[in-house]
Structure formats: structure tokens, C-alpha cells
Amino acid sequence: MDEFDRIRDDWEILEPDDRYRLLIDLGRDLEDMPAALKTDATRVRGCSANVWVYPADATAERLHFLADSDAAITKGIVALILTRVQDRPAADIRGLDIAVELEPFDLSKHLSSNRTQGIPNMIALIKETAARLAEGAEDPAATDGAGGPDAA
Template sequence: MATEAFEAIVEDFEFLDDWEDRYAMVIDLGKRMQPLDEALKVPATKVDGCASQVWLAPRIENATFHFDGDSDALIVRGIIAVLHALYDGVPVAKVTAIDAQAELGRLHLEEHLSGQRTNGLRAMVERIRKLATEAA
């Protein structure tokens, strides 16, 4: 049920043999994201449960879920880019049907993230699911 953008990341990860290369790719994905408008970096968009500063700003257009995000940490910004690939452009009603743990498991991210980063990733997924549920 993953988007084409997420499938492209999975494909790219399959060609990378070691985690350091994958880690670098995640950081590069984050660097390529547009920065979040400073006006959107407010308490309402801040994600609690992350060691770093994280903001997720949703948009619903034509019953389709979109979001922009940002972080003050490069790796977290990259994780946001991965989540963006997984969720952005999905019909709002289908966002909660995505098994994020299974999809992200294909990338083996959690195996290589610290406990705090893993908790932050879960907090971001929970926030995305909550935002989509509220919009549906």
C-alpha cells in the first residue's frame, strides 16, 4: 500500500550494502526537503516525544493528505522525508490503513536508530495518523 515515492526509497536502500550509506541517504533526503515556513513552527505543529525539535504541518486537499515537516536534526529531517514519501498524497481515509511499522521495517531503520530516535519516529507516525483521523 506504499506510495511510489516510498517504493523508490525502498529500491534505493536495496542497492546500498551498509548502514552508513543508508544513513547518508536518509540525511540527503532530508536536505532535499523544502524547509518548513517559520510561521508554521508553532506549538500546534510541534511533535511531542521527539528528542529533537520536530514540526509536522498537515494540509488536506481534495480529501488527500499532505504534510510538510522540519527538524533541527539532520537525521530526523531525513526521517520526516521518508514519512513524507510514505504518507503524502494518500487519500485521508487510507492514511490509518498504512502499516507504518511494516513499511518502515522494509528499510530496517529502527534497527539502526537510537531508542530516542525510534520513540520520536513512533511519535511522528502517531501524529500523522491522528491528524488524518481528525481530517477524515
């Protein structure tokens, strides 16, 4: 059982207040994101709180994200999503339906729409990064031009 599955199993038996605490604890456990990376370019649009996601180690073989939020529960949601994708190959992440993976948590039932409205944008950012890297691994000329049709 991986970390995401363990969290899902815990979630199912917890009372609503304990679910909030679980999210807050997940957020506290996130790897620190340097302030220099918290820029407009790394900010996730559509979130009521400030959320930043940055692919710190982005290769086709392994995607590792740094993330942060200025709201504790939102940061926990970010951590929950990252638990599902962190340090996995880009092709695996590209193939995941993260929204479906989150359905057992029924976040919209337990949290206000303000807290959940940015989730699709966060998922899209992660999936776009994974797709770009996975496609680059399949076609190296697509990412760096080396060996591509215009290579000298």
C-alpha cells in the same frame, strides 16, 4: 514503483554509511516549512530532536504535510515517512500501517533509540489527522455542523 518503494529498494543495497547519507538527502529535499509554523502546537512530542509536522493542505481528498527538524538524520526519517503518505487521500492514509511499511528499513537497528523514539508519535499525529478528515468526509456534520442535527 512509487517513490517510497524506490527508496526502500535503494536502502536494501546500501552500506550503513550510505543509508545515513540517503536519510540526510531525503531531509534536504523536504519542502521548506516556514518558521512561523514551527510552534509548540506543531512540535512532535517524544523526539530527542525538535520535529515539527503541520498539515498544510488538509482535506479528505489530499493530505499534504510540511515538516522540519533541527537534526539532519531525524529530518530524513520525517521525509521518509512523508514520502509514504504525502498527497494521498485521508482514507488511504488512515488504512496504512505506517509502522509496518517502515519495517524493511529496520531503523532501530541502524539508528540510536534517541533518533527513533519519536517515530510512533509522528505516525500517530499523521494518522490522527487522516482519521479526522476521513471521518469528516464520511459524515460532513461531524466537522462543520452544516446540515447536522442542530442545523437551522
